[in-house]
Amino acid sequence: MLTGTTKNLAVIGWPIAHSLSPVLQNAAIEKAGLDYVYTALPVKPEDLPAAVQGLKALQFRGWNVTIPHKTAIMPLLDAIDEDARIIGAVNTVVNDEGCLTGYNTDVTGFIEALLAAGFAPQDKTAVLLGAGGAARAVVWGLIKAGVTAIHIGVRSPKKVQPLVDEFSTYGTLTVSHWEQADFAAKLAAADLLVNTTPLGMFPQTNAMPPVDWSNVKADAFVYDIIYTPAETRLLREARLHGHPTLNGEDMLVGQGAAAFSKWTGVQPDIECMKVKLREALAT
Template sequence: MITGTTKNLGVMGWPIVHSLSPVLQNAALAQAGLDYVYLSLPVRPDHLSTAVAGLKALQFRGWNVTIPHKTTIMSLLDDVDEDARIIGAVNTVVNDSGRLSGYNTDVTGFVQALQHRSFLLDGCRAVLFGAGGAARAVIWGLLKSGAASVCIGVRNPDKASALETVFRPYGSIEILHWETESFQSALREADLLVNTTPLGMTPHTEAMPPVNWEQVPAHALIYDIIYTPAETRFLREARLRGHVTINGEEMLAGQGAAAFEKWTGVCPDTALMRRKLREALSQQD
């Protein structure tokens, strides 16, 4: 029940009607018995500063941030933590008595899914497809966790070269065209293969990155950060070849759970959040 004591949370973006965060967060809040409500907050890009000031004035406890505001909101905050600063994007804001702090919990969501499977990140050799915004959280999560190397396969290495400048101080990173022999060599040594591109996402479910499965070691774990469909062609082909696979559901629920804990101080039921996510996605199908 919403009362005069109910605390406000939300997710801001433009557009925002597609967001499933309210489904996950409100289910977790109800399960935890917390007097909060989580709302969708449609904010046009040219209204961002006004919206941030308004949420602060309305004493929102915090909010998530999605496209197109993840980078532009950083200059409007009082503090930005190391993860968000290095990645160059904020997806969670916490309001502590008017002081706004920005975080990036995508890192936590990505890494926790691997930790839940007892995957050893320290010393692993990781290969990624894609160098867009989603890749930055994945790269930082790997390097921060001690990955021995991160090789990124892309269509246009020149366009992606800025990532090397950002992340090279923190570990071994290499950007290659994904059709070169050098990239195939990296595939042969991969412990972890991650798709951070939108290739294979609904409705284009037959698309996938150009992976030569004959080059991928049998022990390599295959991770696709896409969560719709639940099993992309990339993951299906990996599974049929005997690889352990992870889709993007755990990353999405995990980043939401990390934000939830920052706002409330309570660790939510992440299994419930994943279940509600899958139910919502199945209704969309």
């Protein structure tokens, strides 16, 4: 029951109706027995400054941030966590009595899902397919986890070179066209293959990045951060070629769980969140 003491949480974006965050967060709130409520709020880009001030004035305890506000919100906050600063994007805001701090929990969600699946990135080599929205969080997460090198395969290497130059301060990165011979050699030596492109996402489920499985290391772990469908074409082909696989469900739940902990100080029931996510995806 909502009362005068109920604490408010939200996710802001434009559009926002598709967001599954309310499903995840309200499941965790109910399971933990907390007096919180989480809602989705549509915020147009031009209204972002006013929205941030409004959420602060209304004493929202915190909120998630999704497209297109993840970078635009940063100058509107009082402090930025190191992960969010390096990645250049905020997906979680915590309001401590009017002091707004921005975090990026995608890093935590990505790495913790990988570790839980039995793959330890330390001293391994990784290949990324694509360098879109979540790629910066993936790159930073892998660097923090101790990979020896990250090789990125894309359609337009020149567009991605600035990202490579930026993160080369922290680790070894290269970029290649994903259909060139030099990329095939990188793929053959990689312990981990991660898809950060939207290729294969519903409804275009027959799509996938160009991967020649004869060039993929026999025991390479294949991680597709897409979660609709649960098994993309990339993951299906990887499984049929004998590779261990992981989809993006655990990353989505993990980043939400990390945000939940920052707002409430409580560790949420991860399994409960996963069940509710799968129920929502099924409908």
